[in-house]
Amino acid sequence: MTRPLAISLSGVPVLETERLILRAPQPEDFEAFAAYYASERSRYTGGPQERNLAWRAFCHLTGHWVHRGYGFFVLEERASGRALGTAGPYFPEGWPEPEIGWTLWLPEAEGKGYAGEAARATRAFAYDALGWNTAISLIVDGNARSAALAQRMGCWLDGTFEHRQFGKSAIWRHPAPASLSGSAEGRA
């Protein structure tokens, strides 16, 4: 079978941080994504899910860019080229408002500050490039690691949200763009 030329997602920016390259999802990222959704580590982000449902969810991440003009970046580790997870602005149907989300697919990527590095860079992208005036992060009850990161990013609790598939979440409110400039929680 001849493989049709892949249709590229033109226009997805590439963000660079000290240790990461944040770029559009690619077909090659699916294996790491599916492995994450096969594991218990995905329990705070709608998993675990069967591989065929993980594929649908992966397609949806890519489609989000086309629909909204923004979406989850894949975090690529500069040193190794490995895809570690996702982070970015995200606004699915039914969400209370647009959020900044982050997920590390690989357990060995935890504890190194990668999620924070990516989350700060994509929050700055949402504020600077997308013109957001505010942002939230929905963090499912029990996800202590993500809640701790939200706190380190200067977020405060601002209500709750319940979703049929994802369960109960806390709404963490990020500092507004103006209050970040010049602060330690700034543009990283």
Added chain:
Amino acid sequence: MSATPTPVSAPIPVIRTERLILRAPHEGDLDVLAAFYASERSHFVGGPCDRFQSWMRLLGGLGHWALRGYGWWAVECRETGALAGRIGVGLHEGWDEPELGWHIYEGFEGRGYAYEAALAARRHAAESWGLAPLISYIVPENHRSRALAERLGAVVEREGSVVGHPCLVYRHPDPRGLA
């Protein structure tokens, strides 16, 4: 960093037939899609499901184009602009090979739209994408879809299953060999 985001696009072809336009799905399709997936009409094709799941499918359809280079179109009536259904080629996780599929929305049946769209999509898959003759997975009880597959010249190749659901695997003829 620029002050405004660059529009993100996946160049999805537009196909015009006598009465229909096959075009990229977009967010304005959600209400019709969600109504389809809320109805019993969707029970042969993975439904029913809620609005959020319909939204996931809508975006997933776009992502499929970007990831595979082909996918499903929305089918619009040329005359009225009404959304009549969806059609396209999908290769999802758990699928054996690229599949031609179609959904017709309530009120648009019995007009030959699925036939017209399927012929165009099948030809495009062969001529523009170079895909080998396609399959269609059809639940045995879905008599309308089976009748359409047979009208399209597809034949049952085997009994199979897709993500655990038993179905008939139809094989389409190579459109390059047809008039």
